[in-house]
Amino acid sequence: MxxxxxxxxxxxxxxxxxxxxxxxxxxxxxxxxxxxxxxxxxxxxxxxxxxxxxxxxxxxxxxxxxxxxxxxxxxxxxxxxxxxxxxxxxxxxxxxxxxxxxxxxxxxxxxxxYVKGKVLDTASCRSEKVYPHVAEQLAKFHTVPLKINEGTSILWDKMRLFLSLKPSKFLQEEQQERFLKKVLPKNELEREISLMEGILSKLGSPIVFCHNDLLLANILYDAQGCAVSFIDFEYAGPNYMAFDIANHFNEFAGVDTVDYSLYPSDEFQIEWLKVYLRYYKSLKYSSENISIAHEEVTILCKHVNLFSLASHFFWALWALVQATQSTIDFDFLGYAIVRFDEYFSKKKLLLVHC
Structure with missing residues (x-):
């Protein structure tokens, strides 16, 4: 040993x-x-x-x-x-x-x-007793100091790594039919990555230490202690602040049964982001006298919704790789298609003015 x-x-x-x-x-x-x-x-x-x-x-x-x-x-x-x-x-x-x-x-x-707590679900993640603690915990996470070599986002390199591992075919006929019908060829997927990189990297979202995988099952709420903890840091690293928040909001839809009507409303996002920004700035500047301008919240909200596109694309590519590698009983190909569909649906709405 x-x-x-x-x-x-x-x-x-x-x-x-x-x-x-x-x-x-x-x-x-x-x-x-x-x-x-x-x-x-x-x-x-x-x-x-x-x-x-x-x-x-x-x-x-x-x-x-x-x-x-x-x-x-x-x-x-x-x-x-x-x-x-x-x-x-x-x-x-x-x-x-x-x-x-x-x-x-x-x-x-x-x-x-072991960390005490119950994993969030599509109801508890929006509870007024819970979500402020999630926002504050993510703000704390984002103030973990970056190292000298962590000044750039890992997002685009990770996406291209996943894309390089994208399967070319499936052994099961039904899967192969779905794959060919619903998933774009590699060169077209690369064009989408480049499009997002060209737009999102210019928004000015700060590079912070991100969790990068805040699905509901990776967030624990301890009702007795009124505390939230994050688990599973496999994808953690320097990334855009707005990506981490957007990724969490996307996960409000669930995983086993995905329902994007559960994506948080503008009103909910604004309240969540106010809590986040107030706590983030209080930690960053070591001050309790923090004021949050309406414009700050509005800009961050816009960035978060734009980065929701990158989150969908990221996990769609990830699921494609998992579809031919994982032994877990889960329809990874189906999940990839759901995330790609939501990406292209939201892209039409979000990138129209970009």
Whole structure:
């Protein structure tokens, strides 16, 4: 057993996909040798569409305070995710008070601290008790200091990486028919990326440290403590402030059943952004005497809605890659088509004056 930064254990062990529970128990035993395996519970989480996640805790721990989470990387995800960067991000965000403690890394996954809370859904994400805490937590996230080499957005390079991994065909006839009918050729998709880059990169949205994947399942709300936490930092990195907010707003539509009529109204966005800007500026300038001009909110709202296009395109490309790589039971091709459709629908409305 080797050691990496922050007293994190580095284990030369791989959890096989058909052996998730025994493999996870093996990891936990190395971290908590005093735990007797017959006295632990195993919880398998079903929310993720990228990785497999299990939680292991002692039966006597009724609050699950000392639960250890075991995340096993999804098949093929190393093509899209730099796992070393992810590990550094987890450690960095923990030090900044924005994430959980990393206990161990193993060949195809991580073991880390359980964060208390319930994942958001399409109702709770707009609750007046919840959304201000989400806005403030994202503002805190965005004030994590950038490093010297983090002055530019990772967005366009990531999109082009996903595009380079785009499948050319599907083995199942039904999937192949949908793919050919609904998904543009690679050169046309590249033109769309270049179009967005040319317009959105000139808006002047600040480059901040972003989560980049704020779907509802990655946001936990602890009702008892009235606190919000973010999880899963696989895609975190420097990006446009407006992208991160837009990405979150897009996720109001849900994942399993996508309904874009649930995209937040202009009125809701304005109230959300007021909370965000007030807290962001108070942290950035270390002052509680912060005033927010109406024009600031209006401009940010415009930028957020424009960057919603980039969010749709980003995850559509991601889903195309997942469609031929992932072993998770999810219609990734169908999800890609839904996101592409919403991109082209909103593009007609949003880029008409650009």
């Amino acid at each position: 080797n050691k990496v930064a922050m007293n994190v254990n580095e284990l030369s062990f791989k959890i096989e996909e058909h052996d998730l529970i025994p493999g996870s128990l093996h990891i936990v035993h190395s971290l908590r040798p005093s735990w007797k395996l017959e006295n632990v519970n195993v919880k398998v989480f079903k929310n993720g569409i990228t990785n497999k996640l299990l939680g292991i805790y002692e039966k006597c721990d009724t609050t699950k305070e000392d639960m250890i989470l075991i995340r096993v990387y999804g098949s093929g995800t190393s093509l899209m995710i730099d796992r070393q960067v992810e590990i550094r991000n987890i450690q960095r965000l923990y030090e900044a008070g924005c994430g959980s403690k990393l206990y161990a890394i193993f060949k195809n996954g991580l073991a880390y601290e």
